[in-house]
Amino acid sequence: MNRKDLFATPFFLSQIEFNVDQVNHAINNTQCLGTMSLDQDILDTNFKFLLDPINDVVSEVMSELGFKRYDIFSSWMTKTVVGDRYGLDHAHSNSFMSGVVYLTDKASPIIFRHPLPWRWQSKLDDKNDGVLTSNEYVMLPKKGDIILFPSHIHHLILPHKEPIPRCSIAFNVVPTGQYGARDSNINVSIIKKS
Numbered sequence: 001m002n003r004k005d006l007f008a009t010p011f012f013l014s015q016i017e018f019n020v021d022q023v024n025h026a027i028n029n030t031q032c033l034g035t036m037s038l039d040q041d042i043l044d045t046n047f048k049f050l051l052d053p054i055n056d057v058v059s060e061v062m063s064e065l066g067f068k069r070y071d072i073f074s075s076w077m078t079k080t081v082v083g084d085r086y087g088l089d090h091a092h093s094n095s096f097m098s099g100v101v102y103l104t105d106k107a108s109p110i111i112f113r114h115p116l117p118w119r120w121q122s123k124l125d126d127k128n129d130g131v132l133t134s135n136e137y138v139m140l141p142k143k144g145d146i147i148l149f150p151s152h153i154h155h156l157i158l159p160h161k162e163p164i165p166r167c168s169i170a171f172n173v174v175p176t177g178q179y180g181a182r183d184s185n186i187n188v189s190i191i192k193k194s
Contacts, residue, residue, distance in 0.1 A: 009115055012061045012148040016053040016101060023050075023103050027079070027167050035080050041192070043075040047169055054101060054146065058173055061097065061148050067175040070096075071190040075171035080108065080160040088156060089113065095151040095172035102141040103167040110147075112137045113154040141168075148173075 026046045031038045043051045055072065062070045073095070092098045100110070113136050139147065149155070151172060160166045178187040 009150060009153065010065070011112070012057070012064075014057050014146050015144045016050070016057065016146050017144060018050060018053065018103075023047075027077070027103065030077050030079075032077070032079050035078050035084055037077040037079075040074050040076050042077050042169060043072060043171060044192075047075070047077070050101065050169065054099070054169075054171070057146050058097075058099065058148065062173065062175065065097075067179065069175065069177040070173050071176050072171050072173050073190045073192075075169060077103075078157075078166075078168050078170060080157065080166045082160055082163060084160050089154050090156065091154050092151040092172050095174055097148050097173040098151045098153075099146060099148040099171050099173065100141075101146045101169045101171075102143055103169065104164060105143045106162040106164065107141045107143075107166045107168065108160040108162075109138050109140050109158045111156050111158065112139070112149065115150075115153055 026049075030042065030046050039045055043054065051072075058070065058072060062068075114134055141147070157166075174188065174190065176188045176190060178185065180186050
């Protein structure tokens with residue numbers, strides 16, 4: 001029997017540099033409700049200084065995926081303390097790619113689930129290698145890490161175990177402008193709240 005592994009799910013991993021004092025100031029001046037900032041456009045406000053370095057990575061990713069125009073249409077900060085976790089297993093509806101930038105050291109692991117839900121319930125041994133035999137993939141992020149992944153991938157953050165809060169910026173991206181063909185052609189624009 002021959003096997004051909006088709007249609008890989010692209011994850012993009014990189015690093016950005018930032019001024020730690022500037023980040024700490026922004027963290028301290030961001031209001032949260034539970035583990036999530038009230039501000040859903042945090043890259044346009046408190047963390048505007050991170051927009052360019054994040055956008056550089058997003059631009060490279062979207063270009064590799066064949067999209068020249070896009071919009072980072074939502075962004076928020078998450079802050080978890082010992083024992084907290086951000087949400088449950090979830091995906092990001094109405095977006096194309098999602099991303100996260102880690103602002104602090106010793107962040108709790110993030111788990112990405114296999115895109116085929118039958119893998120989650122298979123109870124087979126998981127190699128955590130992100131290929132055929134993985135039910136999920138666990139990443140241990142560091143400060144400055146940025147991860148972009150398809151928004152339909154279910155993910156969750158494990159409970160935080162460190163005394164220093166875990167802080168990150170999450171965001172969603174959609175292609176904009178005209179793309180598609182024939183009966184699947186669309187022209188997308190994002191209208192920002194003022």
